[in-house]
Amino acid sequence: MTAMNNRFAEIGERLRAYRIGRGLAAEQVAERLGVSRAAVYRIEAGEIVKIETLDRLASVLETSIGSLLGLGVEYYASAISYFERMRQIEEKSEQVIAHFPPLSYLLTSDRYAGQLKQTLIEAVPSSIEDTKAYEAEIDAIIAVLEERKQARHRRHLSVVNFVNMPEIERWLKLGLVGRFNLPPEEVVERRLAARTEIEHLIKLIEREPMGVQIGLIEEPLPNITFQLFRTTERTLLGLSPFRLGGELPNIRAGVAMLTADEEPVRLYEQLVEDLWRRAHKGREAVAQLRMILERSGIKPTGARKAS
Numbered sequence: 001m002t003a004m005n006n007r008f009a010e011i012g013e014r015l016r017a018y019r020i021g022r023g024l025a026a027e028q029v030a031e032r033l034g035v036s037r038a039a040v041y042r043i044e045a046g047e048i049v050k051i052e053t054l055d056r057l058a059s060v061l062e063t064s065i066g067s068l069l070g071l072g073v074e075y076y077a078s079a080i081s082y083f084e085r086m087r088q089i090e091e092k093s094e095q096v097i098a099h100f101p102p103l104s105y106l107l108t109s110d111r112y113a114g115q116l117k118q119t120l121i122e123a124v125p126s127s128i129e130d131t132k133a134y135e136a137e138i139d140a141i142i143a144v145l146e147e148r149k150q151a152r153h154r155r156h157l158s159v160v161n162f163v164n165m166p167e168i169e170r171w172l173k174l175g176l177v178g179r180f181n182l183p184p185e186e187v188v189e190r191r192l193a194a195r196t197e198i199e200h201l202i203k204l205i206e207r208e209p210m211g212v213q214i215g216l217i218e219e220p221l222p223n224i225t226f227q228l229f230r231t232t233e234r235t236l237l238g239l240s241p242f243r244l245g246g247e248l249p250n251i252r253a254g255v256a257m258l259t260a261d262e263e264p265v266r267l268y269e270q271l272v273e274d275l276w277r278r279a280h281k282g283r284e285a286v287a288q289l290r291m292i293l294e295r296s297g298i299k300p301t302g303a304r305k306a307s
Helices: 002-021 026-033 037-044 051-060 065-069 079-090 112-122 131-155 165-174 184-207 262-278 282-296 301-306
Strands: 073-076 093-099 158-164 212-217 225-231 235-240 256-259
Touching: 002 037, 002 065, 002 073, 002 079, 026 037, 026 051, 051 065, 065 073, 073 079, 079 093, 079 131, 079 225, 079 235, 079 256, 112 131, 158 165, 158 262, 165 184, 165 282, 184 212, 184 282, 212 262, 212 282, 225 262, 235 262
Parallel strands: 093 158, 158 212
Antiparallel strands: 073 256, 093 225, 225 235, 235 256
């Protein structure tokens, strides 16, 4: 019975993620289904739901019954849907292994949220007519990301993060930018912001906080991000084209996926074990990051003022 309850709870979680991604309130979904708002909330809370209702829900949310049920692969064409689903899974995870270039949001500084918002707003394409709605979407994404970060601290979630050295060097050269035609003095500030995040990363490695492991990889890695979510019951694999940090972020184009299928999970487990063996860790990683900072030519704020 417990397994069945967990199954319906996960259906409710997926429903919430898809609903948020479609920008729909519970009452809007309820109206289209011809049920009460309370009924929608009950389904999201894990109440048993009929297959006919799931079929109608899938139509309203523009997805499939298979994705709502979590059969095989869950697909997410919306960044906020995917990040909300990540948040849900992390609440149940014992460990998350991630390559989310240039840095996992879970390991960024407290200042990063504001800088990320600025970058995402800069990246708004000219085809967007309703910029206020787009900014509201950005705020919603950052709110979910902040919830994830707070949950990591609260739960002491174990996080293994792979950081790619070429990606970091490129980030320091270009800065936290959403477009390339910024004034030169602004580019300097954005490069300094990137340096601040790398310095924050160095401090994390030096402090060795419980549950945080960072591996520095020399060779280029695929642009697609991946996460392994290890729970007591299973391991899920997430693959995503959405890019938050670095230069030229993407929260609009692409389809993310989540799966617990044995074969892809096993292959990525092998990949992360191989990457971890080759990674620079601890003092060695700190030394490599300091060399990258030195090569970047970006002086910290105090040194710039002194000069």
